[in-house]
Each structure stands twice: as structure tokens, then as C-alpha cells.
Amino acid sequence: MRENQHVFICSDAVGETAEAVVRAAMRQFAFTSGKLKRYGHIKHEDEVSAIVEEAARCNGVIAYTLVQPELHGMMREEALRKGVRAVDVLGPMMQAFVDTFDDTPKRLPGLNQTLDAEYFRKIEAMEFAVHYDDGKDIRGLMLADVVLIGVSRTSKTPLCIYLAHKGVRATNLPLVPEMRVPDELMKRRSGLIVGLTMDPDKLLSIRSERLNAMGLPQGSRYASRERIEQELAFASGIMHEIGCEVIDVTNKAIEETVGIILSRFPAERERRRVT
């Protein structure tokens, strides 16, 4: 995709779902400097028509999530009339539910952003992750659904944030040979503890970059092979003592590791999350 290639997102809600699909699809093409333009909270048919007009002028593509029948119909008609490719991101999925489950959709915009119990659980989980990050307050070790343990730079913080997005209260504790592991961790009776580990060479390069980014000189113990191996051995010992599952996060994207962690929750909890 090139400079002059435009993708329009058109939604009667926020447009997050359509944007997720557009970005994932874009990734399948060569490096893109294409322009993405998002129109949310569409209310009137003439707004739809104006967006199709704009897309037609610059030979762009449209991705839309319009659940209101008039707006949806207008998009189909106008796109056809003006020869613009417009992809219905939600429609086929909704139709599959209608056909298979014999249910009727509400066709109300913004339901994905409903301020319901699930939404507030997510927000609360985010505040939890921020508040208890990095073992700052060890009470978090008792309160969390999942505790991640590992040496510095094994992606503990972003993992907790991503887990919060799934409604899971996650906290993390850095493992450092010089620091005693709090009793609170050992005393956890319920919930999950997950150890994170990483290839020492990879960790070395991440820590070196980290020093660079912070404008600190290289050659510190923090980013030495010897120290890293010592830390990893210590961490591995603790994980073994606890008997927790250990995930090797080398070359794993956060989303992948989150997927593994979520799959370890009891099925009952998983079901509750889904509803």
C-alpha cells in the first residue's frame, strides 16, 4: 500500500472493531504508508453518502460496522452506485448467529462500548494492574487473579495490562537474588502464579537496549551475561519451589503469552469472562 492509498472506517459506534480488522489485513501487505481515516458515531444517511463520495474520489476502500438497518442499507447502495469497495465487518458474523442460533440482533450502535459490569471489571482490572505493578504493594499478591514472577525485562508489566483488558486482575513481582520473596506469594492459596523466563542472549540484548534508551552507559552488571544467568538461575529456583508453570517468552508477542495464561484459568472463569 502506498501513500495515496486510503482506507476509510465507518461506524455508527466508535469503529474499534473495524479498525482492528483493517490493521490486521494491512499487515498482510507490503509496508504501508497508506492513510487510515476513521469516521465514528455516524447518525444520518447523508453522512454515509458523503464518506462513500470521499472514498470514490481517492479510489479508497471502506470498512464499516453499521448496525442500524437504514445506515447499513445506504452504505451498500451508495458503495455499489459509486463503485467503491466497502467491506461489512460485522454483518456476516451477525448473520451467521441469526441463521445458526435463530436469534434476532438488537441493531443498536455502541453496544460494544456499553458501560456494563464487564466494562467496569476491565477498568477496575487496569487500575489494579497499575496500582500493584512491580510488587510496589505486596497486598496485590493476595488480591490478584494471577501473579506473574520473573526477572527484570521479561514483559511482566505489559502482560498485566493486557490481562486487565481481558478483565483479569493481574500483578507482578520482580525476582532479584538480593531480595527476599515475600511470604504473601508463598501463602497464595487460590489463583494462578506464572513464572516468566527468557533466553539469556535475548535478555542481554533487551537490557542493553534498555540502558541505551535510558542514556546509561553499557557495561553495567544489569546487562552482563554473568549477572543475567545468575538472576535466571535464582528465578528458576523460586519457580521450582512454588511449583508454578513457567512460560518462555523469548520471541513471543504479549498477545500470545496472554492466550497461554488465559487458557490456564478454570473453564468456569473463562465462561464468565466471555458472557
Place this chain on the structure above:
Amino acid sequence: MRENQHVFICSDAVGETAEAVVRAAMRQFAFTSGKLKRYGHIKHEDEVSAIVEEAARCNGVIAYTLVQPELHGMMREEALRKGVRAVDVLGPMMQAFVDTFDDTPKRLPGLNQTLDAEYFRKIEAMEFAVHYDDGKDIRGLMLADVVLIGVSRTSKTPLCIYLAHKGVRATNLPLVPEMRVPDELMKRRSGLIVGLTMDPDKLLSIRSERLNAMGLPQGSRYASRERIEQELAFASGIMHEIGCEVIDVTNKAIEETVGIILSRFPAERERRRVT
């Protein structure tokens, strides 16, 4: 959707995009206790065939993002053969790009989770948001792309986390009448400052719930109408003095407010984010 209604997600990567579409579509139906089952990292055609078989047995629906042609073809054939509705979440979008932009997709799985510059910018932004949250370290006020200011419980922290997901380094500063606003805020020469405000009644109910959740007695000043009005007036004065934009977040989902904030970034930055 009911207890016995099953939705399968099938991906040769993580399955995040398909899950986003499934969840958005589910929201359009009556309260669901349906079961969602995600199969990621699919590598072989017989795995596809087994998933279709499982879906057929329980009369389920499949949402898939399979970019590898053999797996994609297998899904289409098997779903048709076994009479299972299977929705191709990415295919139509990719096809629209092919047809409009005359480009060829890579058809490699996992590109959405590529550990590239954008990915690391997101991770770094998340760590930034956590580290500088709540004015804990005022250097954040100089380093952030956007600073959110507002009284307690105006969703500053989750907004910063969501902005981090968009690769934006965001921090926040609580406004409290008894606390001096740091010079660092006033001295910001570049980047955005956004004020958050809320209807006092709504804020009152949120703060009361907060006290409840923390097991604290009601009737404190924190959750009194008088105090809230005093705080909001103080905050409004500061925002006026700075001359920043003010967003009323009453009844706005985080995603909506994030959309407004992002739309205030210069177009150049927006473009960079998209690529």
C-alpha cells in the same frame, strides 16, 4: 444466545482479530452465556478439519482468520461439507485491498503480532503510562505526548493505558485544590494537555461506589456533593488558565474519549501511527 450455543475461533496466528469481531457481534444479541472457544496457531489441515467436526457436533458457528491458502481452503471446503457456518473475518478485507490497490498479500500468519517498531512503541508506552501514573514522577509531564488532568475518578488512568495501546505516551495529573500544580505542566511547550471533567452527580455516585468497593464508610468529604463541586471548580480554573481542551467524560466509554484525544493530534503524527 444460550448455554448450548458455541462459537469457535480458528486462527493460524493468535485469533485476537476474530475474537474482537465475534465479541462485537455477540453484543448485538440477547444476554449470552454462549461458549467461546479459541484455537490459535493452527498449522495443519487436519486441525482445521477437527475444529469443523467439533463445531458440527454442537451446531456451532466458526469465525476464522486463516491467511495460509491451504488452511483457508480447507476451512471453506470442510465447513461446506459439514454444513457449518464459518465466517472469514479477514478474507474480504484483504480481497478489497487486492482489488483496489492491486497489491499481493504476504499470506504469512502472525504478522499482526510482529515484534516490530510499532509493537515496541506500544509496549514502551504502556510501561510509560504505568511508571508515570498519577503524577508520581513529575518528569513524566515533560516527556509525555499527552497529559490528562482532572479530579479523582475521571478515568485518567485507564485513558492513559488505552492511549498507550495506540502507541501514545500518556500520563496524568490529579487536580486537588490543596496541591500546587507543578510548574512542569505549565512549562510544557509541545504535546497535548487535555482536561477531563464530569457531571457532579455522576462523579458523586462513582466516588460513593468506590468507597463501598474499598470497604470504607460513606459520608466522607471525598464523596460529598460540596467537595466535588469545589474540586471541579478548581480543576476548571486550572484548565482555563492552561487553555487546554476539556472533554466531558460523563457516560463516555474510554474508547470514545480516546478517539477524541487522538483526533487532536497533528495529522502527521496520526499518519505515523497508522503505518
